[in-house]
Amino acid sequence: MAGDYAVITLYIAGMIGIGWYSLRLAKTRNDYLVAGRRLGGFLYAGTMSAVVLGGASTIGGVGLGYTYGISGAWLVLTIGLGILALHAVFARRLVRLRLYTVSELLDLRYGGSTSAISGVVMWGYTLMLTVTSTLAFATIFSVLYDLPTWASVAIGGAIVVCYAALGGMWSITLTDLAQFVIMTIGFLLILLPVALTSADGFTGLRAELDASFFSFGSIGGGTIFTYVLIYGFGLLIGQDIWQRVFTARSPKVSTWGGIGSAVYCAVYAIAGALIGTAAKALYPNLGNADDAFATIVRDLLPSGVRGLVLAAALSALMSTASGALIACSTVSTTDILPKLLRRELGTSVATNRIATVVLGALAIGISMIVTDxxxxxxxxxxxxxxxxxxxxxxxxxxxxxxxxxxxxxxxxxxxxxxxxxxxxxxxxxxxxxxxxxxxxxxxxxxxxxxxxxSDAVLRTWDQRLAAEQEEPASVRS
Structure with a gap:
């Protein structure tokens, strides 16, 4: 395992190093919360893909493939459908509005405050998403280093809080890009071909498995419909996703970058289902379907390469956790605290950085005691x-x-x-x-x-929607 430890350690050091580098990029609140609204197509597509493809998409997607075959791709496919709908229909308008939170959109469109309800709901959602993602990547630390759960949560959570708090959305964007590359190499270019080759390709899979494993509908129409409602529609309105939309430097970038991300999600969905299907053929008697990913990585990959694939899984989980954490911080400082304190918090980066640290500590604490x-x-x-x-x-x-x-x-x-x-x-x-x-x-x-x-409220809304965005000369990649 020495090679694996080395790769994982280098990965963690790289994430913290990127966070430290991003410290000098986050000079204003706009930089800290939405990366200065300056991302070009490649950065935008990479960070959007990284934030939506987390533990459920990676470990859970392989587990669904183990249970249902190719039909197990539906969970991640509905995530891709949600991203596609968001960017094909709504993203251009969201970029033009130049907002920070979902509640701000509701206030602007309807006139008056709605954040007492919408802000609290969104805060709870983003905090719990941070908690579940923290627990998921803590399991990797626990297995790799034979640590108790609380220590794994503390170490893994501290890493995410560190780089997220240092540079805010700039840290998260740059780490997400690195994580996107690692995910692509480890999951798509290494694990997928190795798994299929070890199972003797599609000929071997068909010889070992029931025909239902090759039907797109075997997971059940009711389950697919529920996935669309919860995950597809959830991605249409989640603060963690919208905050990435707000980083685009122009409406055009958000549209085409988002569509590219949706296509990537579809490829990732099929890959996860195929890896799980191969695991079913190779290890038909696993007690828990979610063990399929770890089992196939452990048994089929050499040291070092195995560490890279584990780093890919860690990347997927950490990107979701950091995105949810910065979203929770933004909702807190924009929608909730000003109402509770009855005053504006100002535009200081320090305020948002403190909120990120405090909420990160809260998420780590909840992760140590939560059960279900x-x-x-x-x-x-x-x-x-x-x-x-x-x-x-x-x-x-x-x-x-x-x-x-x-x-x-x-x-x-x-x-x-x-x-x-x-x-x-x-x-x-x-x-x-x-x-x-x-x-x-x-x-x-x-x-x-x-x-x-009122006509005045709708007129202001229309003016914001019609506003054209200027494209900065910097950060066009």
């Missing part, structure tokens, strides 16, 4: 989508929507989701169906029953 991570993340996603999706899409698509309708839909959707999870079970499919349905009905009815949004 999957249930906690499901709760966060259900409330996010059930509570906020209708109000956000309504803001972008329906001019008759009103602030009263948005607030009523957010409260109703969140309450219905929570009650349904209590009565139907935390992991049931029904809560998101009921929550979205109730939110949509209430949004339309209340909006039609209340006065239209």
């Amino acid at each position: 991570v999957v249930a906690a993340l499901t709760v966060a996603y259900n409330i996010l989508v059930g509570g906020l999706l209708v109000a956000i899409l309504g803001a972008l698509l329906w001019r008759r929507g009103t602030r009263a309708g948005a607030l009523a839909s957010m409260v109703t959707g969140s309450v219905v989701v929570i009650v349904s999870m209590i009565t139907q079970g935390l992991l049931a499919n029904e809560p998101i169906y009921y929550g979205l349905g109730a939110s949509l009905v209430v949004y339309v009815v209340v909006s039609l029953a209340t006065p239209r949004t």
